[in-house]
Amino acid sequence: MRDFQINGRSAVYASNGMCATSHPLAAKVAIDMLQAGGNAADAALAGAVLLGLCEPQMTGIGGDCFVLVKPADGEQVMALNGSGRAPAGLSAADMRARGLSAVPVHGIEAVTLPGAIDAFCTLNAAHGRLPMADLLAPAIRYADEGVPVAPRVAFDWAMDAADLKGDARRFYLLDGKAPRAGQIFRAPGQAEVLRRVARDGRDGFYAGEVAEDMLSSLRALGGMHTADDFANTACTWGDPVAGSYKAHDLLEHPPNGQGATAILLLNILSQFDLAAMDPFGADRAHLEGEAAKLAYDARNRFLADADHTTRLAHMLAPETAKRLAGLIDMKRAMADPRPLTEAIHKDTIYITVVDKDRMAVSLIYSVFWGFGSGLASAKFGINFQNRGAGFTLEEGHPNEAAGGKRPMHTIIPAMLAQQGRITMPFGVMGGAYQPAGHARLVTNMVDFGLGVQAAIDAPRSFPDQDGFRLERGYDARVAADLAARGHKVVAPDIPLGGAQAIVMGDDGVLVAGSDPRKDGCAIGY
Numbered sequence: 001m002r003d004f005q006i007n008g009r010s011a012v013y014a015s016n017g018m019c020a021t022s023h024p025l026a027a028k029v030a031i032d033m034l035q036a037g038g039n040a041a042d043a044a045l046a047g048a049v050l051l052g053l054c055e056p057q058m059t060g061i062g063g064d065c066f067v068l069v070k071p072a073d074g075e076q077v078m079a080l081n082g083s084g085r086a087p088a089g090l091s092a093a094d095m096r097a098r099g100l101s102a103v104p105v106h107g108i109e110a111v112t113l114p115g116a117i118d119a120f121c122t123l124n125a126a127h128g129r130l131p132m133a134d135l136l137a138p139a140i141r142y143a144d145e146g147v148p149v150a151p152r153v154a155f156d157w158a159m160d161a162a163d164l165k166g167d168a169r170r171f172y173l174l175d176g177k178a179p180r181a182g183q184i185f186r187a188p189g190q191a192e193v194l195r196r197v198a199r200d201g202r203d204g205f206y207a208g209e210v211a212e213d214m215l216s217s218l219r220a221l222g223g224m225h226t227a228d229d230f231a232n233t234a235c236t237w238g239d240p241v242a243g244s245y246k247a248h249d250l251l252e253h254p255p256n257g258q259g260a261t262a263i264l265l266l267n268i269l270s271q272f273d274l275a276a277m278d279p280f281g282a283d284r285a286h287l288e289g290e291a292a293k294l295a296y297d298a299r300n301r302f303l304a305d306a307d308h309t310t311r312l313a314h315m316l317a318p319e320t321a322k323r324l325a326g327l328i329d330m331k332r333a334m335a336d337p338r339p340l341t342e343a344i345h346k347d348t349i350y351i352t353v354v355d356k357d358r359m360a361v362s363l364i365y366s367v368f369w370g371f372g373s374g375l376a377s378a379k380f381g382i383n384f385q386n387r388g389a390g391f392t393l394e395e396g397h398p399n400e401a402a403g404g405k406r407p408m409h410t411i412i413p414a415m416l417a418q419q420g421r422i423t424m425p426f427g428v429m430g431g432a433y434q435p436a437g438h439a440r441l442v443t444n445m446v447d448f449g450l451g452v453q454a455a456i457d458a459p460r461s462f463p464d465q466d467g468f469r470l471e472r473g474y475d476a477r478v479a480a481d482l483a484a485r486g487h488k489v490v491a492p493d494i495p496l497g498g499a500q501a502i503v504m505g506d507d508g509v510l511v512a513g514s515d516p517r518k519d520g521c522a523i524g525y
Contacts, residue, residue: 011453011511014524018510020500021047021351022520023054029138030353031523040353041127044361045120046135051349053187054147057160059349063367063385065116066253068413070422072357079253082119082235083406084112089224092393092401103389106374108223110386116365117205119235133198143191146184150519154181160370168374171381189380206230217377246446249417255309258299259412261435265295267321275447282481289463292436293336294324304398305406333486348411350427354502354510362413362425414438423504430497433462437497452503453513460496
């Protein structure tokens with residue numbers, strides 16, 4: 001039990017349905033959908049689309065999504081890949097010939113096709129109860145009437161506003177400036193787009209006037225996108241990848257997502273007596289940091305579009321984790337084995353919903369960097385993602401940029417299971433941090449017995465290109481100890497990620513946690 005004299009929040013308990021996400025309006029809309037007779041797929045979809053208006057710097061209809069779905073009548077989880085592909089004309093060789101060593105983060109070359117709307121329509125057709133028009137109605141209303149900007153959103157908006165260019169500045173700035181907390185953000189152009197999707201399904205987005213707006217805008221910016229690229233955008237169903245950790249099973253979205261990285265990371269940690277360490281001490285932070293370097297090194301070598309990933313089984317094999325664990329020196333930090341060659345970003349949105357019939361949905365939705373490419377369509381103001389910056393230009397690499405190919409993605413929804421029963425849909429936002437965040441949340445609960453909210457609240461650390469990031473929740477002695485081991489300890493300028501999770505108890509009670517690093521909450525009924 002938490003100390004009620006110390007600032008914090010309790011987990012949320014309910015028995016019928018639950019939503020946890022990063023903005024209260026989206027959580028409320030999700031619960032409204034459940035109470036109107038919808039299921040978890042309906043609720044998650046309605047909430048996710050609204051999050052594109054509540055947190056437009058993080059996500060939007062010009063982006064991608066991944067979804068894990070556990071149906072009400074079983075434990076077999078399905079993975080829906082709603083990530084778009086590069087336009088057919090994209091070529092790594094052409095970019096190398098122009099002297100580029102990486103895909104420009106905010107260049108037109110980074111704009112891949114938006115896959116989320118096709119995935120949302122597919123999810124609704126396969127698993128929804130309510131018509132798409134009902135699910136989009138709240139987002140349409142908020143887009144027309146406006147959303148008050150929340151504090152964390154305003155903080156991020158101000159950081160990302162400088163990357164907005166051209167038409168995007170008209171649509172995403174107020175009087176040329178990032179909105180302050182409490183100011184109203186409206187997106188009437190997006191409301192019109194959503195009306196067309198409500199009426200015409202995916203064709204309301206990938207064909208007709210909306211597609212022409214996106215296509216003409218991209219071509220005017222120098223893009224090689226074509227009408228066929230938009231028309232051919234299609235999501236795909238698959239099976240999650242899975243790994244075991246101390247009688248628990250972690251289910252992750254398969255490539256081109258980076259979920260396998262979280263499984264490898266836990267496999268490495270399982271070679272150590274993590275539970276004997278201080279949960280907020282230097283040994284644990286050091287071990288997880290070193291394991292992350294090795295797991296991310298494998299990620300950077302192997303993960304790519306599913307059609308180009310060939311070493312997945314090797315990456316997930318217990319023997320691989322044992323060999324990597326042998327490289328860890330508990331007294332000394334190693335150098336990053338293989339630096340990232342593709343761009344990384346800091347955040348996204350995540351929503352999870354469980355309904356009264358115990359369908360569970362884990363959904364993550366993003367435009368990659370803050371406001372994606374910083375570019376938007378001229379008429380409707382659709383913000384284009386820059387997910388193509390997740391490609392590498394290294395010749396022969398599985399993740400080498402190419403036309404019609406999906407880039408390696410950082411966004412990963414997850415679920416935890418025990419003895420064949422799904423026990424917790426969850427996600428940890430935060431760009432490259434996400435696999436480490438998944439492992440941290442799981443070990444907080446499994447090894448250290450923390451409840452879901454306490455596990456989310458706990459301080460985080462992560463080694464990235466700038467150094468070993470240590471949140472302020474750690475004692476100063478931990479930072480000194482880590483520095484003595486050779487880590488370049490830095491204080492992050494933003495929190496590390498943002499987690500949302502719902503524990504599905506075998507007693508029928510739902511217990512949810514929502515990250516105070518964000519503006520959101522968990523709501524149940």
